[in-house]
Each structure stands twice: as structure tokens, then as C-alpha cells.
Amino acid sequence: MAVLTVDLGERSYPIHVDAGLLKRDELIREFIAGSEVMVVSDETVAPLYLDQLLAVLTGMRVTCQILPCGEDTKNLHTVTQLFDTMLEASCSRSVTVIALGGGVIGDIAGFVAACYHRGVEYLQVPTTLLAQVDSAVGGKTGINHALGKNMIGAFHQPRCVISDIDTLATLESRQVSAGIAEVLKYALIRDARFFAWLSEHMSALLACDRDTLTEAIIACCRIKAELVAADERETGDRALLNLGHTFGHAIETATGYGEWLHGEAVAVGMVLAAEMSQRLGWLGSHEVDQMRELLVRAGLPVDPPPEMTAEDFLRHMTRDKKVCDGRIRLVLLKSIGRAKLVSDYPDSVLHEVLN
Amino acid sequence: MAVLTVDLGERSYPIHVDAGLLKRDELIREFIAGSEVMVVSDETVAPLYLDQLLAVLTGMRVTCQILPCGEDTKNLHTVTQLFDTMLEASCSRSVTVIALGGGVIGDIAGFVAACYHRGVEYLQVPTTLLAQVDSAVGGKTGINHALGKNMIGAFHQPRCVISDIDTLATLESRQVSAGIAEVLKYALIRDARFFAWLSEHMSALLACDRDTLTEAIIACCRIKAELVAADERETGDRALLNLGHTFGHAIETATGYGEWLHGEAVAVGMVLAAEMSQRLGWLGSHEVDQMRELLVRAGLPVDPPPEMTAEDFLRHMTRDKKVCDGRIRLVLLKSIGRAKLVSDYPDSVLHEVLN
Numbered sequence: 001m002a003v004l005t006v007d008l009g010e011r012s013y014p015i016h017v018d019a020g021l022l023k024r025d026e027l028i029r030e031f032i033a034g035s036e037v038m039v040v041s042d043e044t045v046a047p048l049y050l051d052q053l054l055a056v057l058t059g060m061r062v063t064c065q066i067l068p069c070g071e072d073t074k075n076l077h078t079v080t081q082l083f084d085t086m087l088e089a090s091c092s093r094s095v096t097v098i099a100l101g102g103g104v105i106g107d108i109a110g111f112v113a114a115c116y117h118r119g120v121e122y123l124q125v126p127t128t129l130l131a132q133v134d135s136a137v138g139g140k141t142g143i144n145h146a147l148g149k150n151m152i153g154a155f156h157q158p159r160c161v162i163s164d165i166d167t168l169a170t171l172e173s174r175q176v177s178a179g180i181a182e183v184l185k186y187a188l189i190r191d192a193r194f195f196a197w198l199s200e201h202m203s204a205l206l207a208c209d210r211d212t213l214t215e216a217i218i219a220c221c222r223i224k225a226e227l228v229a230a231d232e233r234e235t236g237d238r239a240l241l242n243l244g245h246t247f248g249h250a251i252e253t254a255t256g257y258g259e260w261l262h263g264e265a266v267a268v269g270m271v272l273a274a275e276m277s278q279r280l281g282w283l284g285s286h287e288v289d290q291m292r293e294l295l296v297r298a299g300l301p302v303d304p305p306p307e308m309t310a311e312d313f314l315r316h317m318t319r320d321k322k323v324c325d326g327r328i329r330l331v332l333l334k335s336i337g338r339a340k341l342v343s344d345y346p347d348s349v350l351h352e353v354l355n
Numbered sequence: 356m357a358v359l360t361v362d363l364g365e366r367s368y369p370i371h372v373d374a375g376l377l378k379r380d381e382l383i384r385e386f387i388a389g390s391e392v393m394v395v396s397d398e399t400v401a402p403l404y405l406d407q408l409l410a411v412l413t414g415m416r417v418t419c420q421i422l423p424c425g426e427d428t429k430n431l432h433t434v435t436q437l438f439d440t441m442l443e444a445s446c447s448r449s450v451t452v453i454a455l456g457g458g459v460i461g462d463i464a465g466f467v468a469a470c471y472h473r474g475v476e477y478l479q480v481p482t483t484l485l486a487q488v489d490s491a492v493g494g495k496t497g498i499n500h501a502l503g504k505n506m507i508g509a510f511h512q513p514r515c516v517i518s519d520i521d522t523l524a525t526l527e528s529r530q531v532s533a534g535i536a537e538v539l540k541y542a543l544i545r546d547a548r549f550f551a552w553l554s555e556h557m558s559a560l561l562a563c564d565r566d567t568l569t570e571a572i573i574a575c576c577r578i579k580a581e582l583v584a585a586d587e588r589e590t591g592d593r594a595l596l597n598l599g600h601t602f603g604h605a606i607e608t609a610t611g612y613g614e615w616l617h618g619e620a621v622a623v624g625m626v627l628a629a630e631m632s633q634r635l636g637w638l639g640s641h642e643v644d645q646m647r648e649l650l651v652r653a654g655l656p657v658d659p660p661p662e663m664t665a666e667d668f669l670r671h672m673t674r675d676k677k678v679c680d681g682r683i684r685l686v687l688l689k690s691i692g693r694a695k696l697v698s699d700y701p702d703s704v705l706h707e708v709l710n
Contacts, residue, residue, distance in 0.1 A: 034680070080431055087502040092678045116469075117676045118497060118508045119588070142473060147442040153473045154509065233474070244454075321472045323447045325389070 003031035006137065007229040011157045015137060015221050017214060022049060022125070031123050031159045032060070034094035037104035038086055039064045040109035041100040044074070045127050048170055053100055053125065061088040067105065071257035074104050074143045074151065078337050082112045092119040096159070102128035102175070103135035103262060107153070110141030114156035124158045127167035129213070130263050131181025133186070133220035134241075136161045138228040144257055148319045149249040155233055165214055165219075173206070177299035178263025181204060181244075183295065185270060186220045189240045190279040194219055199290075202297050239322060240339045241251035243331040243338030244269030247304075254308055275353045277333040280345060287336050310354035357573050361492065362425035362584040366512045370492060370576050372569060376519040377404060377480070380411035386478050386514045387415070389449035393441055394419045395464035396455040399430070403525055408455055417579050418444040422460065426612035429459050429498045431507065431625075435630035437467045449473040451514070457530070458490035458637065459618060462508070465496030466625060469511035479513045482522035483650045484534025484568070485618050488541070489596075493583040499612055503674045504604040510588055516576075520569055528561070531653035533618025536558060536599075540625060541575045544595045546605070547692030549574055554645075557652050595694045598686040599624030605671035609663055622655035630708045632688040635700060642691050665709035 001018035021027060037060050041050055046066045054062065062171050065085050067073050086095070097120060099109035106124050106342075113122035124136035142153020168176075180198075183205075187195035198205070217304040223242065231238040247269030252260055274291050277283040292302045304313075322329040327343045328350070356373035376382060392415050396405055401421045401570030409417065420440050422428050433470075441450070452475060454464035461479050468477035479491035497508020523531075535553075538560075542550035553560070559567040581598065586593040607615055629646050632638040647657050659668075677684040682698045683705070689695050 030706060074433055076431070083431075083500060083507055084502075087500055087506060090674055090678075092681075093676050094679060113498075115507050115509060117506065118495065118510055140473065145438060145442055147439075150471050151442060151472065152438055154470060155473055319442060319445055321448050322443075324449060326447075 002214070004221050004225050006225045006230055008157060013158060013160050015161040015163065015225065017132070017163045017165065017217050017221065018204065019165045019210065020219075021104070021162050022056070022167070023053045023115065028053075028056050028162060032077070032096045033121060034096065035060050036094070037062045038089075038091055038095050038097045039100055040067065040097065040105055040112070042067050042069045042105050043106070044069050045101040049127060049167060053098065063091065067108070068224070069104075071104055071144070071252065071262065074108055074257065075145075076143060078108055079112055079143060082108070083116065086112075086116055087282055093120060095120050097122035099123070100125045101131070102126065103131045106131055106136050107141050107150070108143060110139070110156055111143055111153050111160065114141055114154035115220065119156065121159050122215065124161040126163055128171060128175055129168055129217070130167070130175070130182050132163040132217050133179060134182040134224065137221055137224045139232070144253075147253070148316065149252050149257070150321070151319075161215060165210055167215070168208055168213060169268070171208070173299065174261065175273065176206060176208060178261040180298040181263035181267040181270070181300050183216050183220055184298070185241070185243050185266065186223045188270065188291070188333060188336060188341035189243050189331070190221070190223050190337060191222060192335070195336050199294055202294065206299065210335065224272040239329070239341050240331055242322065243333070243339055244273055246317050246320045246322060246328065246330055247272045247313065248306050250313045250321060251304060253316045253320070254269070254312050255305055256284075260305075264301050267298075268302060268304050271295065271302045272304070272353055273330060276330065276349055278344065279349045279352065280332065282332065282334050286336055291336070310351060313354045338354055359573065359576050359580050361512070363512060363587055366487070366513050368513060370516040370580065372487070372518045372520065372572050372576065374520045374565065377407045377411070377515050381434060381458070383408075383411050383478070383517060386650065387542065388476060389447070389451065390415050391405045391444055391446055391450040392417045393444070393450050393452045394455055394469070395422065395437065395452065395460055397422050397424045397457070397460050399424050400456040400460070401472070404455060404482060408453070421461070424459075426459055426607065426617065427498070429463055429612065430500075431498060433463055434467055434498055434573065438471065441467075441471055444503045445621050446471070446502045448475055450475050452477035453480055454478070454491075455480045455482065456486070456488045457481065461486050461491050462496055462505070463498060465494070465511055465513065466498055466508050468508035469496055474511065476514050476626065477511075479516040479518065481518055483526060483530055484523055484572070485530070485537050487518040487523070487572050488534060489579065490524045491518070492576055492579045492687040494587070499608075502608070503671065504612070505606050505676070508675075518572060520565055520572070523563055524570060526563070528654065531561060531563060533616040535653040536622040536625070536650070536655050538571050538575055539653065540596070540598050540621065543625065543646070543688060543691060544598050544694035545578050545692060546574070547690070550691050554649055557649065561654065594684070594696050595686055597677065598688070598694055599628055601672050601675045601677060601683065601685055602668065604675060605668045606659060606663065608671045610660055615660075619656050622650050622653075623657060623659050626650065626657045627659070627708055628685060631685065631700065631704055634681035634707065635687065635706045637687065637689050638691070638701050646691070665706060668709045
């Protein structure tokens, strides 16, 4: 089993990546301090994996809430329902919340854990590729607002991340592709060799070959753990992990949460960021083509929704969390494998790309 | 001007206590990092002091929201409204939230600051005695739930606390008394000499004598700053600040938020805690009488609402944040000036006191 560590002093925690982890009760129980557990899952994941998790929790006082699937569940209304459930069940401050599902479940459950009784512990048990490589690691929790994605939330680190590779076997191909978008992101911002490796192994990844997946997940988690450890609250280089996200969030918000998967929107966002980087003279057309081609091979979209205008993008991007002194800060690419946070681009370049 | 410090490493911040502070623009502006401000106040305080604050903020991009008064405003619905306002105003991550009002405003605004864009800065500008001596200091933020008080929240420290003594001149006497309840709490848990001083100076306090108030506020803030610095997230001695609060929260929740002022409920809670301490042989009847008498002189209630049964108390107290392994942990008094967190009291003693 691979074990990585997110090194954050007293808030440090391990990321376990392997097959069969959901069945290993001694592993999961090690991270539950008390005897009370609140499991949050969704209507797709619960029928597949909840029983396995409950078997591990035998003897504990367990409360469950199963949420509807999809990004449009990630709102304040759902959070309210979870608080109601936990208070009705008299969950105490020593409860451990377990997020069993994809990124949506992890973000909601983590935020509920951050606020319940001013903060209780939680475990991330991600069951999608996207959550295993990205959202389950790093303590970003939160919910969406009609006016913007992830606008309300907290930095709240989990006690551990338990990524059972077996749970990826039941993923729909669209979800696999969405996860690969975030995998490619790590390569693009940090590791040109990983990009080349992904290009070679794309077919195996899409086929959910277990060893290839494991290798890719560990590579991503290693990069994320390093960036998070250096900059937990995103005042510096952690922002590089948002490559494609400012554009992507605008797509998700504008189209109504849930129509586009997060990874799909990020894929298009990365292409837009690459096109800006090209116009700034940083990327060559060959590199942009290479990127687009690999995203297409991964089954991902590379063009924005046709109905979205430049004004639509700008309206949503202006509310992004990375706006500073009125400027939209963007993660752009100096080359494949090297990203940079940029504020001083000419506005005309952004407008040209969006048109 | 008195300046105390809450010593929390990189999250340290000052508490300024003096007259005329709201008019000192260089003081307030020093703590605002960007040029965006979100002011949260209520319908009583805003007509009195909002203009003074806005005069200080000239030239900044200021958004205001004025909330209805009272504890029943402190809920998720209000928080949602504040998020809506801030997003509609396109407040960025560099916005500074300013809480101008009593404990309710400080708790809500602090929680909104904790969650907006995963955390922005905020200033506490408390305008009630209760907020100046207690709730504005220490970073506890949060809202109520129908099933329990302060059940949802965050530890989020302000950038500073600015307590302008002049704002107390317009307080209703009931609010002054409620604040004195928390003042007496500090004496009871930590400082017998302060208790004696309060007994001597009660008339001056009730008359809002400026020097007496200032001295009392500084004494309270000094104790609170010390306890918070030693135990920011209340895993130890900070819990002593909850003397009377577990009983008090039960009263507030059972009677519907807002009928009892927080300080009034705490006053009764402290009497109940004292009566338990007496039955455990820690306090003499003379000391309990002395306490009751001083609370009565302060214009505070000393008996629970007649309609509340022991079962009502226990039902609400069982959901308290200090419950641990099913036991209601209570702050009791070993003597006047010395408090102790206790779990191993005989249940019969609690039941006798509640009956």
C-alpha cells in the first residue's frame, strides 16, 4: 500500500492508496477517535459501497445521510439538512464525519464537519478518480452559490484520505474522463515527464487499468501534498492547482451546476489558459495542439459551451476567489510542466481568447 | 487607551478599550488590508453609530447590511442573506467584514467572515457591555439551530477588537444587566478579589459610570485573553468560560431565542451551577447567597423559567457541545474565584438542583 503524508504540523495526515482498503477495518477505525460516526454519501455510491463501510463500523453509533447525486446538491440547503440530521441524532463534538463518494460529497461533508459544533473531525473516502487525485486532499471544503462556485466554505483538513482503487471499477466512463482532466492538470503545472507518461498510458487509464491508475493517483497526490504543505491556505503557489478552474467555474455556474462535470469544465478552462499562454508567447502552437489532442483522447471537451459569450465568462470570472484589486488572476503556462499565476496580462488577450 | 493583546502567534490581535474610538479613523483603517468593507449591524445600533463608522471608511468600497435585532436573527437564513449581499456586491477575498453591534451581530458577522471565500478578515466593534467583555474576544463565531444554541460555527479570530466605551451610553438597562452577568462570570471563575470589587462598585456599573465600566471591561478582557491564548480551540481551560452556559443555553433554546437575553440565562445558569457546587460541598450557603444577592442587585434573574421542567433542561443540555461520551460536562465552582470542569458528579445532584 502506498502511503503519502500531507505535512502540516499537528494537522498532518496520511493518504492511503491501494485496492481493498474499504474492507480493512483496522485501517479506517484507527482514524475514528470516539464511537460516533456520521456517514455522508450519495445515491450512486451508497448502494455500491455503504454496506462495506458499515461493516467496518460495527459497534459504533452510526448515522447516515444519502444525498442526491451531482453538483447541484452542493448548496446551503443540503448543508442545513445535514446539520438537522446530526442534531436530531444528538451527535456530539467527538463525532467523526465520513465522506464516502466523489468530490461533491467530500466538499459538503468536509464543510459540515468544519462548522458542526465549530469543527469536528472527518475522513475522506473518495470513490471517484477526480476526488482521489484532487478534491479529497488538501482540506478545501465548501458549497456553491447561485452566483459562484465554492464561494462558501472552509479550510478544514481531514484526519486521513483513504482511496480504495477498487471503487473506481464502477465509475462511468464520463466520470473517468473528468478525473483524467485533473490528472492532466498536475502534469501541466508541474511535471512535463508525467505529461509524456500520461500521453503514453492514456488508453490504459481510460480502461481503468489498476496499476496505471494507482501510479497516476500517487503521482498526483504527491504533487498536491507538496503544494498544500507549503501553502495550506493558498496565499502562494497552491493557487497553481487552479489551472483552468477560473474559466471552468464560470462554465459550471453559467450552465447551472451539474450539467457539466467539474473535470469537463476544467478541461476547457485549461485549453483557454493554454491559448492565452500561446498569445503571450509562452506556449508554442505545437504544445497547445498536443494538449488539446490529449484531452480529446481522454474523452474530454475542449471548446466552451457555444451559448456562452465572452461577457458571460467575464461576469462570472469577476466574482472568482482569485480576483485581487479588481484584476482576475489567472494560472497560465510558461511551458508544459510549468505554471505561473498572472495578473498583468493585457486584457485584450483575455478578450481575444474568450471571443 | 488600554490595549490588551490576545496572544495567538500569527493570529494575535489587539483589544482596544477607550472612549471615542469610533471617531479615530487612523485606528480602524489600520486594520483594513484592502479597500473593500462589508459592515454588518442591527436596527438598534445602526441609527446610532453607523454614520460614525462610515465617516471613518470614506473612500473605501463599503457594503452594509442592517439586520433585525435579537438572538432569533442568529440563524442560517440570515447568514444566507449576508452571503447573497456580499456576492451581489462582488466582494472579493480581500474584503474586511466589520461587526458593529452586540454579541448577535459579532457572532453572525464572524461566522460569515469565516466562510466567505473560505475565510476573510473581520473586525469586532462591539457596542454592548456583553460583547465588549466577552463575545467579541476569542474568535468563537456561530449561529443557533432550533435544536441548540451556537451549534454551527467556526473558530475564526478577528484582526482586532475596538471597544468604544461611549457606545455603552445608549444601552438599555436590561442590556447593561445582561453584560454584568458575564462580568460576574469572570470574577466567579478566576478572581475572588474582582468579585469583591464588583460587589462594591455595582451601583456605579449599573449607572454606566465610564471609569468603572472601563476598569471592569479591561479586567474581563485580560482574563479572557489569557484563557484564549492558552487554549484557542477549547480543549482545556477555556471551557471554564462556560460557567452557567450549559444551563443558560437550555433556557434560551427552550424559551425560543430572544425572549431571554443571553446574559440573563447565564445568570440563572450560574446560580444552578453554584447550587450544584454547594450540594457537592464546595461552596457554602453563605457564598451562594452572596452570589444570588449580587445578581439580584445587578437586575438579573436568579430562577429558571417556571414552565421549564428538569426534563426540559436535560433534553437540551444533552445536545450541548460539552457533552463527552454521553456525559454532560459542567463548569462548577470550587470556591468563588475558582472554577472546575466536572463530569463525575452524581446524576442525582444535577436532578435535585433542576427540580
